[in-house]
Amino acid sequence: MGETAEFVARAAGSQFNSGRVELRRVPYVGDKQQICDIVEEARGFKAVIAYTIVIPELKEELLRLTETYKIPTVDILGPMVEAVAEVTGTEPKLEAGLLRKLDEQYFRKVEAIEFAVKYDDGKDPRGLDYADVVLVGVSRTSKTPVSMYLAHKRIKAANIPLVPEVAAPEELFDITSKKIFGLTISPQLLNEIRQERLKTLGLTANADYANLERILKELDYAERIMKRIGCPIIDVTNKAVEETASTILELYYKGERYV
Structure with missing residues (x-):
């Protein structure tokens, strides 16, 4: 799903002519230590973290750390998953990499x-x-x-x-x-x-x-x-x-x- 976040971020960046928007993609995030490393790196820049994480504990850890360090985040996949769940009346699997599989x-x-x-x-x-x-x-x-x-x-x-x-x-x-x-x-x-x-x-x-x-x-x-x-x-x-x-x-x- 890293490709999804990258595509959306590039599309958003193309709307701004006042400066160059740099992207840093981190695919296959699978544990909390990776989350910590990503947030620590983002702290050194004026950064926005766009993510497609669906595993609840990893998402919670990301939001906890970014709130602590006041780093803006954008949940790219979450709103769509929630909307589909509401319409279908079913719960999402919340498993990473299903599209890739x-x-x-x-x-x-x-x-x-x-x-x-x-x-x-x-x-x-x-x-x-x-x-x-x-x-x-x-x-x-x-x-x-x-x-x-x-x-x-x-x-x-x-x-x-x-x-x-x-x-x-x-x-x-x-x-x-x-x-x-x-x-x-x-x-x-x-x-x-x-x-x-x-x-x-x-x-x-x-x-x-x-x-x-x-x-x-x-x-x-x-x-x-x-x-x-x-x-x-x-x-x-x-x-x-x-x-x-x-x-x-x-x-x-x-x-x-x-x-």
Whole structure:
């Protein structure tokens, strides 16, 4: 919240042409000793202390000291918090740094979304080492949508397609199996999904991609890779993306956190 007080102070200072207004910003004030140090420094100048402190004991200490030394103060956040409390009929949390925490969560989400896009569909296996979660499975097992859903939960997810003709990247066997999750599906449903996919692309549904025998071969290959890795295998048959992601999150948070 130090930025808030600084912005308001600069705006106020810009209204005065008779002299230069100097600003001294002290962020993350967390104890009474810091309050004492700030007030002691302010005593040496013609100072106004503008603050956004919400923790009651720190605010009380600041007001006690500034009253003792006759230093003007401006509570930038307090009146707004009190007005919102009155209108909503609820009590404020009075916790420091809540906005900063929200900002950090937002930027972690953006970073996770960018990560999911960059390392989607095996684009760059080097990203597996930096992922929180790695999804593996054959085509059309919801790897990409699940990755994006996890990203909105601030989880960096990469995904790797498993295709019999293409060797799985070596990086997949170098990372811990605890962050790898295999996705599988019933052959019949996958056959239907792939046929519909071909239709949307304007291709014939008889292509090898949607051939049941081919699908069985792919699923068998994928299962062998997953068993070699030793990762959990989640059946996504008739599961919504949210259900699959929730299962992964549950397993993820039960296990160790990875670096």
